[in-house]
Amino acid sequence: MIVALGMSIPFSIYTKKKLLSYVQTRAGETKFGESVTCLEDGASIEALADNASKYVLIGIPEDFGVRANFGRPGAHTAFEWALKALLNTQSNSFFNPAHLLILGAFDFSATYVKHKDDKVEELRALVETIDQSVSELVSKILSYNKIPIVIGGGHNNAYPLLKALSEDQHQAINVINIDAHSDFRALEGRHSGNGFSYAKSKQYLDQYVLWGLHQNYTSAYQFSALQSNACNINWYEDLLNLNETQQLDQLLTAIGTISNKKFGFELDVDAIAKVNSSAYAPIGFSANSVMNFIKTISAQENCAYFHICEGAYQIEGGPTDPSIGKLIAYYVLQFVKNHPNL
Numbered sequence: 001m002i003v004a005l006g007m008s009i010p011f012s013i014y015t016k017k018k019l020l021s022y023v024q025t026r027a028g029e030t031k032f033g034e035s036v037t038c039l040e041d042g043a044s045i046e047a048l049a050d051n052a053s054k055y056v057l058i059g060i061p062e063d064f065g066v067r068a069n070f071g072r073p074g075a076h077t078a079f080e081w082a083l084k085a086l087l088n089t090q091s092n093s094f095f096n097p098a099h100l101l102i103l104g105a106f107d108f109s110a111t112y113v114k115h116k117d118d119k120v121e122e123l124r125a126l127v128e129t130i131d132q133s134v135s136e137l138v139s140k141i142l143s144y145n146k147i148p149i150v151i152g153g154g155h156n157n158a159y160p161l162l163k164a165l166s167e168d169q170h171q172a173i174n175v176i177n178i179d180a181h182s183d184f185r186a187l188e189g190r191h192s193g194n195g196f197s198y199a200k201s202k203q204y205l206d207q208y209v210l211w212g213l214h215q216n217y218t219s220a221y222q223f224s225a226l227q228s229n230a231c232n233i234n235w236y237e238d239l240l241n242l243n244e245t246q247q248l249d250q251l252l253t254a255i256g257t258i259s260n261k262k263f264g265f266e267l268d269v270d271a272i273a274k275v276n277s278s279a280y281a282p283i284g285f286s287a288n289s290v291m292n293f294i295k296t297i298s299a300q301e302n303c304a305y306f307h308i309c310e311g312a313y314q315i316e317g318g319p320t321d322p323s324i325g326k327l328i329a330y331y332v333l334q335f336v337k338n339h340p341n342l
Helices: 016-020 045-050 075-087 109-115 120-143 155-169 195-201 220-228 244-256 287-298 323-338
Strands: 011-013 055-060 100-106 147-152 173-178 205-213 232-235 263-268 303-309
Touching: 045 100, 045 120, 055 075, 055 120, 075 100, 075 147, 075 323, 100 120, 109 120, 120 147, 120 155, 147 155, 147 323, 155 173, 155 195, 155 263, 155 303, 173 287, 195 205, 205 244, 232 244, 244 287, 263 287, 287 303, 287 323, 303 323
Parallel strands: 055 100, 055 147, 147 303, 173 205, 173 263, 205 232, 263 303
Antiparallel strands: 011 100
């Protein structure tokens, strides 16, 4: 069911029939998609208020923000693969699917037709429209005391998430970002490279922890801006010198600087080596290391949302990578299993 919510970008609420269309059933097994929670047919977003599920998953399958940042298109392709992988995991005693409600995804089909060949300036204006729609929806989810899990899409969507959480808490909030890039570029019009700098300028963002930032892709301007805003930088190159236990100890120290109040958790998959993303890198964290990072961060009671972005099943002109879906599904379940609100 497509709902407008008064927003410029329509949102599609997924029904049980829709979710089951992704499930490959098998005799003697129960798949996650057969028992996961969703809203009843015809229900409105307001039905979340009476739903017992603590975690609400939404998709933002777009790459307009990436294109507006001169990046390679393709980030819109990850969500459907992630959803399919998640729904086909096993439903068993290790995790109760009733804890997670799959709400649906923004529907960009008409937007792609209309903005297929837009220039950068037009794309940046469009990103502002997406900002508003995402912020409105996430604000609703937060108002029902739920924890959003968001699968993108570009990292431009960090800004509306930070905005929604800040307005919900009536104060600037903290964030930790596992990312090869700071996304602290100039305020030159909205795109995937300046979500955090815009959030800081609007006073939605207080403390910013960067985990795994690459020195090779941090400009002098961004480094100066990060320093002047007292951001907590944990360089990837320095973390390479630490063993796994030392890395997790340092991560706990970094989290300790922001966990005194509600904070956001951002994961850009370009921080992981050799994963299909809008900024693919041969160097980065291992997928297993990131599993441990998620376990450590999600264990914090004040972790208020989880955003996975920039992954792609296919980057324009590049190869396909079906494993992106399973990777994201593992990360979603790792977050929920270890979050203390269960």
